Amino acid sequence: MNPNCSEVPLTSVLLRRRLLGVTAALLAAPALATPSKNKGHAAPAGKAAAVKGKAAPVRGARAVAPAAGASPSPAPRIVQREPALVPRLTSAAPEGPHYLDASGLMRADISEGLPGVPLELRFVVVDQTAMPFAGALVDVWHCDARGVYSGFAGQGDNGDIDARGRSFLRGRQATDRNGVAAFRTIYPGWHAGRTAHIHFKIWNGERTVLTSQLFLPDALSEYLYSQQDAYLRTRLRDTLNSTDAVALQAGNSVVGSVREEREQYVLTLAVAVDRSGRPSGDAADAATSGAAANALRLDIDSPERRQALVPGLRR
Numbered sequence: 001m002n003p004n005c006s007e008v009p010l011t012s013v014l015l016r017r018r019l020l021g022v023t024a025a026l027l028a029a030p031a032l033a034t035p036s037k038n039k040g041h042a043a044p045a046g047k048a049a050a051v052k053g054k055a056a057p058v059r060g061a062r063a064v065a066p067a068a069g070a071s072p073s074p075a076p077r078i079v080q081r082e083p084a085l086v087p088r089l090t091s092a093a094p095e096g097p098h099y100l101d102a103s104g105l106m107r108a109d110i111s112e113g114l115p116g117v118p119l120e121l122r123f124v125v126v127d128q129t130a131m132p133f134a135g136a137l138v139d140v141w142h143c144d145a146r147g148v149y150s151g152f153a154g155q156g157d158n159g160d161i162d163a164r165g166r167s168f169l170r171g172r173q174a175t176d177r178n179g180v181a182a183f184r185t186i187y188p189g190w191h192a193g194r195t196a197h198i199h200f201k202i203w204n205g206e207r208t209v210l211t212s213q214l215f216l217p218d219a220l221s222e223y224l225y226s227q228q229d230a231y232l233r234t235r236l237r238d239t240l241n242s243t244d245a246v247a248l249q250a251g252n253s254v255v256g257s258v259r260e261e262r263e264q265y266v267l268t269l270a271v272a273v274d275r276s277g278r279p280s281g282d283a284a285d286a287a288t289s290g291a292a293a294n295a296l297r298l299d300i301d302s303p304e305r306r307q308a309l310v311p312g313l314r315r
Contacts, residue, residue, distance in 0.1 A: 071094055087130045087272040091214040091250040098149040102139045102172040103106040110171035115230040116145040116186030118264035123280055125179040125202060128274040136204035136273075140183055141170040145230040147191035155191070157234065187265065188216070190237040195244040196221040202273050206298030209277040214256050214269050215247050 111118075121140065124135040141149065148155045150166040169188075173181035190196050195215065202210040218241045225231045241247045247254075259266045 049157050055280045055308050087126060087128070088253065089128070089274060089278070090165065090210060090212060090271045091253045092211055093246050093250045093254065095201075095211050096213075098143075099150055099199065100141070100151045100170060101168055105167060105171045106173070107171045108173060108182060109269055110140065110169050112168040114168055114186055116189075117224055117228055117230070119185050119187045120261075120264055121133070121179045121183040121185055121198065122266065122268040123200065123202075123271055124268065125174070125175050125181070125271045125273065128173070128278070130247070130272070132175075132177065133202075133204075133273065134175055134177045134179060136175045136179070136181075136209075137172055138175060138181040139170075139172050139201040139203070140185075140198060141200075142185070142188040142198040143167060143264045145186065145189040145228075146233070148232070157192075187221075187231075189231055190221070190225070190239075193239055195239045195241045195247055197244075197247070198267075202271060204273075204275050204277070207277055209273045209275060210271065212254055212271075213246060213250065214254055214267070215241055215244075215250070216256055216267065217258055218242070220258060220265075241308075 078178050123138050125138065127133045143149050146156060146161070148161050148163055150163050150168045150170055153162040153164050155161045155163060169185060171183055173183060175181045188196055188198055195218070197216070198214040200212060200214060201208055221237075225233070225237065254269065256267045256269045259268070
C-alpha cells in the first residue's frame with residue numbers, strides 16, 4: 001500500500017463501482033421521444049428489446065448490454081399520441097362594404113403600379129382534414145396607401161375621392177397542389193374606424209367556404225405609416241388591432257406572419273376551411289371583453305402611442 005495515499009475501505013470502492021454501473025446503464029437507455037410536429041405522435045429514437053426481463057438499449061444497429069453489476073432498469077415507456085386529423089378552422093369575419101365580384105380578375109399581381117411598400121401575400125389553404133386544398137379560389141381586396149378601395153366613390157379623409165371604374169388591389173388566384181395562392185401587392189393603408197387589414201374569400205367551386213379578414217402587426221403598420229411617404233396623412237389612424245372590434249372578434253387565427261426580404265415584405269396566412277362551408281371560428285380567441293380592449297387603448301394623438309408601439313422611434 002502506498003504510504004502517501006489514505007486507505008479507502010473496500011466496501012466503499014465496491015459501492016462506488018455499483019453506483020457508476022447504474023449510472024452508465026441509465027445513460028445508455030434511450031430517451032423518451034418527443035412528439036413529432038408533423039405526425040402528431042411520438043417518434044422513438046431507438047427500439048428497446050426485452051432480453052430476460054432486462055432492457056437492451058439500441059444505439060444505431062448495435063445493442064448495448066447493461067453494465068456489469070448494475071441493477072436491471074425497466075424499459076422506457078413510449079408514449080404515442082393519435083394524430084390531430086381535424087385542424088382548428090380559421091375564423092370568419094364580415095365581408096365589409098367594399099366587396100366586388102373578382103371572377104374576372106384572375107391575376108397574381110394586383111398592385112397596378114400603385115405607390116406603397118411591396119408586399120407578397122401568401123395564403124396556404126388546407127381543408128378540414130388538414131390536407132392541402134388544391135384548386136380552391138382565393139379572392140383578396142384591400143385599400144391603397146391612402147385608405148381608398150377601388151370601385152367606390154366618397155372615400156378619403158375628406159370623402160372626395162372617387163375610385164369607381166378602377167380595379168386596383170383586387171384579384172383572384174387558384175391554389176396550387178400544395179394549397180398555396182400568392183399575390184403581389186402593396187402594404188395596405190388604413191381608413192377611419194378600422195385597423196390595417198386585408199379582406200379575403202375562399203371558394204370551393206361556386207360555394208363560398210370562408211369570408212374573413214387578415215390582420216397585420218401594429219408595430220410594422222405604425223412604422224410604415226409614419227416613415228414612408230406614400231402612407232403619410234394629416235392625422236394618425238384612429239384604430240389599432242387592440243381596439244378594432246372585428247380583429248378582437250376574429251382572434252389569432254387571422255393574424256398574418258410577416259417576413260422581411262431585401263425589397264419587400266412577405267405576409268403569410270395559414271387558412272383551414274371546411275369544404276362544405278361549415279361555419280368557422282374559435283370562441284376562445286374571440287372571448288375578449290370590452291374592458292380588456294379599453295385597457296389596451298392608447299391616446300391616438302399622444303407621442304406615447306408611437307413610442308409604445310415602435311420602441312426607439314423618434315417622437
